[in-house]
Structures are given as structure tokens and as C-alpha cells.
Amino acid sequence: MKKHFVILISAVLLLLTFEMSAAAQNRNITLNEAQNMALRNNPNLRNVGEVMYQADLLIYKAWAILLPNLSMDGSITRNNSETKMSIPDFENIDPDTGEMPMNEIIMQDLWGEKFGFTANMTLFNARSIPLLKNAYDNQDGANFNGRHQKNDLLFAVAGAYYQVSSTKKMIEVAEDNLENAHEFLKLSQTRKTVGQATKIDVLRAETEVMNYEKELKNANDSLQLAKTGLSYLIGIKGEYDISEPEAVVPLDDSLESLKQKALKDRLDLKVANLQKIMAERYRTEVWTQWIPVFDVTYNWSWASEEGFSGKNDSWRLIFGANWSLFDGGYRVADLFEKSSQMRIAKNQADQLSLDIREEVEKGKLAVLQQERNVEIAQKQLELAEETHNLVKRQYELGMASSLDVLDASTRLSNAKSGLILEQLRYDIDALQLNKSVGVYNPLAMD
Numbered sequence: 457m458k459k460h461f462v463i464l465i466s467a468v469l470l471l472l473t474f475e476m477s478a479a480a481q482n483r484n485i486t487l488n489e490a491q492n493m494a495l496r497n498n499p500n501l502r503n504v505g506e507v508m509y510q511a512d513l514l515i516y517k518a519w520a521i522l523l524p525n526l527s528m529d530g531s532i533t534r535n536n537s538e539t540k541m542s543i544p545d546f547e548n549i550d551p552d553t554g555e556m557p558m559n560e561i562i563m564q565d566l567w568g569e570k571f572g573f574t575a576n577m578t579l580f581n582a583r584s585i586p587l588l589k590n591a592y593d594n595q596d597g598a599n600f601n602g603r604h605q606k607n608d609l610l611f612a613v614a615g616a617y618y619q620v621s622s623t624k625k626m627i628e629v630a631e632d633n634l635e636n637a638h639e640f641l642k643l644s645q646t647r648k649t650v651g652q653a654t655k656i657d658v659l660r661a662e663t664e665v666m667n668y669e670k671e672l673k674n675a676n677d678s679l680q681l682a683k684t685g686l687s688y689l690i691g692i693k694g695e696y697d698i699s700e701p702e703a704v705v706p707l708d709d710s711l712e713s714l715k716q717k718a719l720k721d722r723l724d725l726k727v728a729n730l731q732k733i734m735a736e737r738y739r740t741e742v743w744t745q746w747i748p749v750f751d752v753t754y755n756w757s758w759a760s761e762e763g764f765s766g767k768n769d770s771w772r773l774i775f776g777a778n779w780s781l782f783d784g785g786y787r788v789a790d791l792f793e794k795s796s797q798m799r800i801a802k803n804q805a806d807q808l809s810l811d812i813r814e815e816v817e818k819g820k821l822a823v824l825q826q827e828r829n830v831e832i833a834q835k836q837l838e839l840a841e842e843t844h845n846l847v848k849r850q851y852e853l854g855m856a857s858s859l860d861v862l863d864a865s866t867r868l869s870n871a872k873s874g875l876i877l878e879q880l881r882y883d884i885d886a887l888q889l890n891k892s893v894g895v896y897n898p899l900a901m902d
Contacts, residue, residue: 483696487617490690490698494613497691501609504602511591511598518591521584523577530571539564565760572757579751582744586737597730604723609689611891615884616686620698622880623679629872630672633865637665640861643852657858664862706823706886707893714820714893718812721894725812728805735801739794745787748779812892819889826882833875840864840871 485493495501542558549556578584641661647653687693707714719725756771847864850856 483694484699485690485692485696486699487614487701490617490686491610491613493690493692494609495606498609498689501605504605507598508595508602511595514594515588515591518584518588521578521581521587525576526573527576528571528573531569533568533570535564535566535568537564538562538566562761567760569760570757571759572755574756575754577752578749581749582747583741586741586744590734590737590741593730593734597727597734600723600727600730604727607723607891611887613686613689614704614887616682616689617698617701618704618880618883618887620679620682620686621701622876623675623682624698625876626873627672627675627679629869629876630668630675632872633869634665634668634672636865636868637661637668640848640858640865641665644858647854652854653858660858660862664865704883704886704890706889707895711817711820714889715813715816718816718893719809722812723894725805725808728801728808732798732801732805735794735798739791739798742787742791742794745780748777750775750777752776815892816889819885819892822885823882823889826878826885829878830875830882833871833878837868837871837875840868844868 539562541561541563543561544556544558641658641664644653644657644661648655648658683696686698687696707717709717753774753776754771755774756769758769760768762768844864844867847856847860851858851861
């Protein structure tokens with residue numbers, strides 16, 4: 457009984473393992489799922505969170521200029537000797553005899569002990585104003601940079617996904633070509649049997665089958681390569697399949713409107729403009745170093761020697777000001793350096809604006825061109841299909857040669873492949889246009 461039970465359990469586990477393996481191999485991933493997987497698994501994108509964390513810490517560092525500083529100190533000192541001093545006690549003079557008692561004061565202990573703490577707080581430091589503003593702007597810049605990297609990753613995943621989809625279609629074309637080649641070989645062999653074709657016609661048909669078998673194998677290899685590229689982008693292992701993606705819809709607006717939208721929404725341009733503003737503030741921060749710094753300090757200390765006060769502890773409150781008038785020319789050199797960095801940041805932002813305008817204009821023209829190419833490729837495919845059907849019927853009736861059939865088959869195959877490639881280029885160009893305009897998700901139209 458126990459043996460049968462073990463066999464039953466083993467069979468169930470084997471069945472479950474088989475079903476899980478089959479399910480894993482038949483995974484069908486949509487484009488949105490692929491993008492979400494990439495966002496979760498991409499190592500570079502995980503660093504965005506670290507950059508944001510460091511930007512938050514920079515704000516804390518900027519506030520540290522104005523927040524209180526607390527410090528404690530203590531020491532134990534072994535002196536070479538103990539030093540005492542006797543001083544008259546005027547308060548306790550004997551009125552009858554006039555004798556004045558003497559008090560001993562320890563000026564130096566053999567083992568001197570000291571302990572204390574100091575609190576310091578800046579009341580006004582002009583440098584803190586531009587530094588704090590830059591810290592918060594740096595946080596915004598880190599956020600924009602993170603979203604920009606995310607946008608680039610989504611675009612890369614979408615491009616790889618459409619590449620896989622196109623490769624799958626190329627396999628379908630190769631399978632259709634191979635099927636047509638087998639039909640042509642069968643027809644050639646039949647016609648040779650009845651004396652309507654020659655050995656050369658059969659050899660040509662056999663060569664055509666071999667060529668399309670090679671084409672099918674190459675298409676399968678290309679699909680595996682395309683899937684490998686997508687796999688590393690989204691972080692998936694094992695066999696999987698993809699769903700047919702929706703057609704990419706490019707932003708449909710006037711060229712000038714697209715340019716203005718790009719200049720308003722492009723995240724990298726927002727970062728460049730922030731860096732320009734921050735560079736101006738850093739130069740202002742150098743100027744503020746000539747303004748006095750005001751602070752307040754509180755100090756409390758305890759010592760084993762009482763001294764003249766007769767007390768072991770003491771405290772003091774200090775209101776201070778520090779005005780650095782000349783530091784050897786370092787601030788002047790720093791001011792010139794910050795001015796140069798400000799000009800560089802401005803030039804980079806201006807150049808990026810020009811590049812964005814050019815990118816949008818080229819992207820718009822590329823989409824229009826590819827839209828026309830897809831239409832032409834569709835018409836060419838229709839003509840190639842009609843021509844292939846006519847030549848095939850003529851060959852069956854003995855009105856066309858095998859060379860005519862092979863030529864028509866080649867033209868049909870090229871037309872099918874050409875349409876797939878032109879459609880892929882259109883999808884990629886449409887994605888690129890949406891990305892260049894500043895759409896956060898390359899597939900989203902809102």
C-alpha cells in the first residue's frame with residue numbers, strides 16, 4: 457500500500473513539474489509587462505533610487521550650516537606637582553584679636569580633571585541661502601534625471617520588443633516561401649513525369665527549396681538573437697513568447713507645436729536649465745563669502761581645581777562675528793572659476809535646445825517618409841502576389857518557364873520582407889519622435 461502511495465505521489469509531482477515547465481515555456485509577455493519587468497530588474501535603474509537618496513542627503517548637508525553644533529571634551533592630566541596658594545579670608549576676621557584666617561586654594565592638582573561641552577549656532581550666514589536653494593534644485597534635477605533614464609529604458613525595451621515581433625513575421629514569411637517552394641517542386645516533378653518539364657526545372661525547384669530552408673533557419677536564429685537582447689533588457693530567463701504589439705501612433709501636430717512641446721517637456725533640458733541656474737547661484741555663493749558670519753556660542757566646563765572663584769564649574773555665552781577680508785586671493789580665483797562654469801552651463805543648455813529642435817524636425821520628417829514607404833511597400837506586395845499567382849498558373853499551363861516562377865517567387869518574398877522591415881522602421885521612427893518630443897512613456901499619447 458505504501459509503495460503504491462509513493463508511486464502516486466511521484467506521478468502527481470512529475471505531472472505538476474511538467475505543467476509548470478510547459479507554462480514557463482509558453483509564457484506570453486505583452487509590451488507593458490516587458491516594460492514593467494525592465495523597470496524592476498534593470499540594475500542601472502535601481503541606481504536612480506540611490507541618486508535620489510544622495511540628493512536628499514545634500515539637503516541635510518546644506519541645512520547643517522545653520523543648525524547647532526554640539527561638542528564635548530574632557531581630560532585627565534598628571535602634573536609634576538600639586539600647587540596650592542594661601543589667601544586671606546577677609547570675611548572671617550576675628551574682631552577681638554584681629555587675626556585673619558588663611559584659605560588654601562588648589563591652583564594645580566596632581567591629577568587634574570576637566571570636562572565640558574560647547575554649543576555653537578550660526579545666527580546668519582549668507583552662504584546658506586544659495587546653497588540651500590541649490591540643494592533643493594539638485595533634488596529636482598536628480599528626479600528629472602531618473603525619469604529620463606526610465607524613459608530611455610522604456611524606449612529601448614519597446615524597440616527590442618518590436619524587433620522580436622518583426623523577426624517572428626519574417627519567420628512566417630520564410631515558412632510561406634518554403635511551402636511555395638515545395639509546391640513548385642512537386643509541380644515540377646509532376647510536369648516532368650508527363651514530359652512537360654525538364655530535369656533542369658526540377659533541379660531549380662530543389663535549389664529553391666534548399667534556399668528557403670536556409671532562410672527559415674536563419675530567421676529562427678535571428679529570432680533567438682532578438683529574444684536574447686530583449687531578455688537581458690527585461691531580466692527574464694528561459695523560453696518565452698511575445699504578443700503582437702499595437703501599432704505605434706506618433707504625435708500628430710504641427711512641427712512648431714512639437715518643438716515647443718519638446719522644449720517644455722524634455723527632462724534632459726529641464727536638468728540642463730537647472731544646472732544653469734545652480735551655476736549662477738554657486739557664483740553668488742562666492743560673493744556671499746565677503747559678508748560677515750554671526751554666531752552664538754555657549755560653553756560650560758568643570759575642573760577639579762576650584763581656582764580663585766572657589767567653584768569647580770563655569771559657563772560663558774559668546775556672541776561673535778567673523779569677517780574674512782582677504783584669504784590670499786582664493787575667493788577671487790574661485791569667483792572667476794564659477795563664472796566660467798556658469799557660462800559653460802548656459803552654453804550646454806543652449807546647445808541642447810538646438811539639438812532638440814533638430815531632433816524633433818528630423819524625427820517628424822522620418823515618420824512622414826516611413827509612412828510613405830510603408831504605403832508603397834504594401835502596394836508592391838499586392839502587385840507581387842498578383843504577379844506570382846499569374847506566373848504560377850501560366851507555368852501550370854506551360855506558358856511560363858521555371859525561371860519566371862522563381863523570379864516571381866523571389867519578388868514576392870522580397871516584397872513581404874520589405875513590408876515588414878518598412879513597418880519596423882516606421883514603428884521605431886514613431887517611437888523616436890515621441891521620445892524626442894518628451895513623452896514620458898514612448899507608447900503613451902497623453
